[in-house]
Amino acid sequence: MKISVQEQILDANDTVAAANRALLDSQHIHALNLMASPGAGKTSLILATCARLPARIRPGVIEGDLASRIDADTIAAHGIPVVQINTGGGCHLDAPMIRGALAELPLAAIDLLFVENVGNLVCPANFALGTHRNVVVASVAEGHDKPYKYPGMFAAADVVVLNKADLVDVFEFDLAYFQRGVAMVNPTAPVISVSCKRGTGLEEWMAWVTPAQKIS
């Protein structure tokens, strides 16, 4: 029997992801894996969400980037517990990286954990982290054809958040075409249009994210 190196790596990753999930569950933490192209607005969505969470739901964040502490510093400036992962050249987070980050976070003080993956519409979808749900953030500025070109990512989504929705006219964005593309590969994931900058459309997103939180 031939097992490819890729399959062996994925198996090893899945084992650590299962352990991460068990740790999160034991701590009553609900964890979201945020995936998107570079600059779609993952960090903005995290900040807009944290600003609207009821006090009983305490957030925490793991930031993933190839380099820099820009996002972690932004999150920390809002008083939210955060760990920055730098992947070096790596194009996605993996479960061992999350295991390391969880060891550095004050888990007893976190109810809802945002994991911001590396900006990349391809590779992150292939690596389980142990998180409970996948949030794919798309941006109106990227154009309405992305679900057709990156079907694997949209197929992996539990919810699609379409950010920068205030600029639909500027970018001549065809929302119906975008929604058809998502539905083609993923008939169940809702598409929620928001503008993190303007603070619009976030009610539906907060309704999605808040019940997802298990109350300990």
Place this chain on the structure above:
Amino acid sequence: MKISVQEQILDANDTVAAANRALLDSQHIHALNLMASPGAGKTSLILATCARLPARIRPGVIEGDLASRIDADTIAAHGIPVVQINTGGGCHLDAPMIRGALAELPLAAIDLLFVENVGNLVCPANFALGTHRNVVVASVAEGHDKPYKYPGMFAAADVVVLNKADLVDVFEFDLAYFQRGVAMVNPTAPVISVSCKRGTGLEEWMAWVTPAQKIS
């Protein structure tokens, strides 16, 4: 001596890339590898460039996407020879894919070849294709911090084209901060601001791309 699988793959790729380069040179074709995030405007830049090329420089295009023929159909509608590569799940083009595409193109009728890589600011930078120059397309809509977060891609650029520059105010884009980030990892690549949609800023880009073309 231990050689990693990754190194072996890269060696094999480089061998094919060298053969691609030899074929392109023998046909007096100058080839550009366009890399960017999803939706930054690679296809728009190709179309804007082709519309402005002098008649003596005949373009051709290789389109790379995980799925769909959207971009190839757009290019073909302008009467430009084009081959679409679908990588399946692959996050970047590689030299063997280009070898296959070159066999399908009318090489004797092409002087300037655009290779549009998969939309991804990480992986494509690691795989030589046999092309002569790397063009990194960034978009104002992605934010000004991208060179700091994706240094490998910007380090690999021979030129950085900053698209959607008409929206600098809308996105509160700090051009000086962006330029400092590029210069930090790449002191020689010029940064050229354009709006492919408005057709602005393209003179400097055309001056860069046109002398790069070897006249046969």
